[in-house]
Amino acid sequence: EAQVTQNPRYLITVTGKKLTVTCSQNMNHEYMSWYRQDPGLGLRQIYYSMNVEVTDKGDVPEGYKVSRKEKRNFPLILESPSPNQTSLYFCASSFIGGILRELFFGEGSRLTVL
Amino acid sequence: GENVEQHPSTLSVQEGDSAVIKCTYSDSASNYFPWYKQELGKRPQLIIDIRSNVGEKKDQRIAVTLNKTAKHFSLHITETQPEDSAVYFCAATSELGGGADGLTFGKGTHLIIQP
Numbered sequence: 001e002a003q004v005t006q007n008p009r010y011l012i013t014v015t016g017k018k019l020t021v022t023c024s025q026n027m028n029h030e031y032m033s034w035y036r037q038d039p040g041l042g043l044r045q046i047y048y049s050m051n052v053e054v055t056d057k058g059d060v061p062e063g064y065k066v067s068r069k070e071k072r073n074f075p076l077i078l079e080s081p082s083p084n085q086t087s088l089y090f091c092a093s094s095f096i097g098g099i100l101r102e103l104f105f106g107e108g109s110r111l112t113v114l
Numbered sequence: 115g116e117n118v119e120q121h122p123s124t125l126s127v128q129e130g131d132s133a134v135i136k137c138t139y140s141d142s143a144s145n146y147f148p149w150y151k152q153e154l155g156k157r158p159q160l161i162i163d164i165r166s167n168v169g170e171k172k173d174q175r176i177a178v179t180l181n182k183t184a185k186h187f188s189l190h191i192t193e194t195q196p197e198d199s200a201v202y203f204c205a206a207t208s209e210l211g212g213g214a215d216g217l218t219f220g221k222g223t224h225l226i227i228q229p
Contacts, residue, residue: 033216040123042203042221043158058216059115090157102148103217105157 002027006091006106014114021076021109023091031094032074036087081113116141118206120220128228133194135223137204138186144206147187152201199227
């Protein structure tokens with residue numbers, strides 16, 4: 001089954017405790033991206049990756065890191081989480097090849113930073 | 115970068131009536147405009163998209179129109195049903211360079227279908 005898998009789905013942590021949200025896709029997509037969703041603000045892009053070892057900042061990258069060592073995986077790293085990073089996070093992937101196609105989203109990871 | 119404005123933020127319609135959600139964008143280079151639907155507690159999913167070489171696209175009860183001159187595009191849902199209740203997001207991007215900048219989303223419209 002084609003899917004984007006995120007873990008953990010729910011996490012409560014404390015300020016400053018490093019955490020990683022994993023994302024994996026099994027569709028051989030080149031493009032992967034992280035979004036955060038906050039009430040009234042919609043979906044805002046954090047980082048994206050066009051292919052292995054190619055990453056770039058989105059609209060709200062502060063406080064986050066990513067890596068793309070393998071095509072299928074695109075983890076989101078919060079080195080020192082703060083309460084303003086409490087949010088619902090979505091990973092997404094897509095084929096590109098010069099033309100955008102459907103973004104496939106993971107189920108979301110709800111993060112609470114105390 | 116691109117900026118997408120979406121209106122209204124909440125829309126309540128009677129079942130069977132039509133619903134229209136409007137978006138404007140700022141970057142004249144944008145040429146790809148998808149719409150995503152997010153049901154409560156679920157992930158966003160693509161429902162329809164349009165590219166700048168066409169002015170309108172239909173898929174059963176949903177349609178999207180695009181006015182490139184005015185830089186706005188709209189989602190039309192006819193004969194609304196309870197399962198249409200959801201948050202709808204518009205988005206825009208330029209496909210130059212393979213869409214490297216990714217999609218810029220509007221803030222979403224909460225569509226409520228009243229029985």
